[in-house]
Amino acid sequence: MKRPSERLRAADPRDALERAADEAGAPPPASPRAARVELTKEFRFEAAHSLPRAPEGHKCRRLHGHSYRVTVTVAGPVDPARGWLMDYGEISGAFQGLLDVLDHRYLNEIEGLENSTAEILARWIWDRLRGKLPQIAAVTVHETCTAGCTYRGP
Numbered sequence: 568m569k570r571p572s573e574r575l576r577a578a579d580p581r582d583a584l585e586r587a588a589d590e591a592g593a594p595p596p597a598s599p600r601a602a603r604v605e606l607t608k609e610f611r612f613e614a615a616h617s618l619p620r621a622p623e624g625h626k627c628r629r630l631h632g633h634s635y636r637v638t639v640t641v642a643g644p645v646d647p648a649r650g651w652l653m654d655y656g657e658i659s660g661a662f663q664g665l666l667d668v669l670d671h672r673y674l675n676e677i678e679g680l681e682n683s684t685a686e687i688l689a690r691w692i693w694d695r696l697r698g699k700l701p702q703i704a705a706v707t708v709h710e711t712c713t714a715g716c717t718y719r720g721p
């Protein structure tokens with residue numbers, strides 16, 4: 568005889584959907600009722616840089632600055648008890664140390680950012696956040712209002 572909880576699970580139509588997803592090779596959800604979400608948190612900093620590997624004569628070889636905008640995205644299931652994936656403050660806490668390193672600096676002087684394209688900076692930030700934010704899903708670096716790069720991991 569089945570226990571009541573098993574009978575309830577078998578009666579739940581979502582189980583059938585999950586079984587179908589399993590058979591299709593999709594990863595199982597973390598919890599049958601947990602909605603998966605993405606959270607984003609934005610940070611800003613000012614910094615100077617030059618791109619020494621840009622083509623000869625390219626404007627980005629000259630010393631210049633940006634008002635950088637960085638969007639950190641985390642993804643995962645909603646904690647049913649709290650109703651959130653995580654506290655935005657956790658993302659801010661993880662990023663704070665990087666703000667101290669990056670804000671009002673000459674990026675070329677920072678190890679790993681000697682050629683700080685948006686691509687390299689996005690990965691540099693990802694590498695430093697991953698240990699503190701296991702749910703990290705993307706890092707977007709905007710150098711200007713219209714130009715940015717998103718890194719989603721290796």
Ligand SMILES: [Zn+2]
Pocket residue numbers: 616627631632633710
């Ligand atoms: Zn630039």
